[in-house]
Each structure stands twice: as C-alpha cells, then as structure tokens.
Amino acid sequence: MRKQIIVANWKMNLSNIEAESLVDEILKATLSLKDNQQVVFAVPFPYLINIKNIIGNKNSFFVAAQNCASTKNGAYTGEVSSEMLDGIGIKYVIIGHSERRLYNHEDNKVLKQKVDLALESNIHPIFCCGESLGTRESNNQNTFVEHQLRESLFQLTTEQIKKVVIAYEPIWAIGTGKTATSEEAQEMHAHIRKVLSTQFGITTAESISILYGGSVKGSNAEEIFNNSDVDGGLIGGASLNATEFLTIIKSLK
Numbered sequence: 234m235r236k237q238i239i240v241a242n243w244k245m246n247l248s249n250i251e252a253e254s255l256v257d258e259i260l261k262a263t264l265s266l267k268d269n270q271q272v273v274f275a276v277p278f279p280y281l282i283n284i285k286n287i288i289g290n291k292n293s294f295f296v297a298a299q300n301c302a303s304t305k306n307g308a309y310t311g312e313v314s315s316e317m318l319d320g321i322g323i324k325y326v327i328i329g330h331s332e333r334r335l336y337n338h339e340d341n342k343v344l345k346q347k348v349d350l351a352l353e354s355n356i357h358p359i360f361c362c363g364e365s366l367g368t369r370e371s372n373n374q375n376t377f378v379e380h381q382l383r384e385s386l387f388q389l390t391t392e393q394i395k396k397v398v399i400a401y402e403p404i405w406a407i408g409t410g411k412t413a414t415s416e417e418a419q420e421m422h423a424h425i426r427k428v429l430s431t432q433f434g435i436t437t438a439e440s441i442s443i444l445y446g447g448s449v450k451g452s453n454a455e456e457i458f459n460n461s462d463v464d465g466g467l468i469g470g471a472s473l474n475a476t477e478f479l480t481i482i483k484s485l486k
C-alpha cells in the first residue's frame with residue numbers, strides 16, 4: 234500500500250520555544266494513524282536535532298530538512314550537505330520548493346544534483362514540482378511539470394525513484410488562499426504518475442507517494458485527499474497552527 238504523508242513545511246517561521254510547543258501539542262493529540270501514514274515536520278536547520286529528540290522513537294513521526302546543498306562538501310559557506318543531515322539521523326529533505334526555485338534560482342539541473350546526493354546519503358527527497366499561473370492559464374501545466382520531472386528525476390534507477398516522494402504544488406496556490414480544485418489536483422497527480430510510469434514502469438509509479446501542496450487547510454483537506462492519486466499533503470501556513478494541522482492529519486483517507 235502506498236504511503237500517505239502529511240508534511241509540515243514551517244518555512245522560516247516560529248521561535249525555538251514556539252516550535253517545541255507546537256510539536257508537543259501534536260504529539261500528545263490522539264491520532265490513530267494507520268501503518269502506511271506518516272507525519273513529517275520540515276523545520277529550519279537550527280531546530281532539526283531538538284525536534285528530532287522531542288519526537289524520540291515515536292512511530293510514524295519524522296523530521297525533514299527544508300533544503301540541502303547541491304555539492305557533497307567543501308568551501309560553500311552557509312550550505313548544509315545531505316551527508317551532514319544523514320549524520321544527525323534525518324530521513325527526509327524537501328528539494329525544489331518553488332520558493333527556492335524562485336529566490337535562490339535553483340533550476341532542474343541543480344535539483345537533480347541535490348536529489349542524487351540526498352539518495353546517496355539514504356535520505357528521501359520530497360521533490361516539489363508545479364507550474365506558475367501563466368503556465369496554467371496557457372494550459373501548458375502538463376508539459377511543464379513533465380519537464381521538471383524528466384530533468385531532475387529521470388536519471389534515477391527504479392530502486393532510487395521508489396525512495397522519492399513527489400509534491401505537486403501549483404505556484405499560484407501557495408500561500409494565496411487559492412487551492413487547486415479537487416479535479417485539478419487529481420488530474421495533475423494522475424498525469425505525474427503516468428509520466429513516472431513511462432520511465433520506471435507502472436508498478437513502480439503506483440508505489441510512489443504524490444502529495445498535494447498549496448493552501449491546504451482543515452476545511453479543504455479531506456476533499457483533496459479523497460482523490461485516488463493524492464497521497465497526502467505538503468502544508469505551509471496551516472501547519473503552524475496545531476488545531477488546524479491536526480484536522481489536516483485526521484483528513485487522511
């Protein structure tokens with residue numbers, strides 16, 4: 234059975250104290266997660282070890298980094314390598330979030346290097362893809378997303394791609410309050426799975442979790458997650474509020 238995952242993408246938010254109490258509140262809530270369901274907190278680098286320790290060996294909860302370097306090591310001031318993340322026991326890393334593509338000029342080629350290095354360090358990349366409003370309005374979203382997948386993921390072996398989680402995040406829906414409709418999400422997720430199946434085969438494509446991201450909140454999560462090709466969500470704003478985030482987790486099918 235495919236994994237269903239809810240990722241909290243805190244971005245550059247919360248103080249250390251706020252972060253601790255948010256995670257505490259979520260951990261002490263009664264959640265009956267199924268064996269194939271996971272919750273991942275993608276936290277700023279300085280909080281990784283602390284949040285990981287707070288979670289301890291609680292099943293189904295993990296910590297992720299929000300980024301990693303595109304080079305293995307060396308004179309790259311301010312960068313953090315996947316090997317370092319692996320060294321402190323981190324299992325997931327977000328790669329290619331649209332904010333990094335935009336503000337840090339990360340292109341498909343650089344993201345390919347990051348994906349390769351993360352996998353080399355046994356870390357699951359949470360690979361983000363998604364089109365801008367202009368691309369959607371000109372109805373080029375399918376080719377655009379296919380291109381992102383091809384350029385950053387098609388070098389992988391079947392064994393490697395199985396370790397990747399995909400997050401479809403239409404840029405026009407991120408932090409805008411505007412969500413893709415349930416139909417738009419399902420349609421793109423099915424397309425992504427089809428693209429993956431052309432390169433890696435149907436069985437492999439069927440095993441890959443594809444998350445939806447972009448203004449998911451307590452009130453719309455269930456409808457989005459109910460689609461057959463949507464395997465959870467990447468949650469920004471709504472992950473900063475315990476009540477809201479718990480409702481989202483409980484909306485998993």
Ligand code: PGA
Binds near residue numbers: 402410447471
């Ligand atoms: P949002 O962000 O939920 O605030 O729209 C999603 C994301 O950027 O991952």
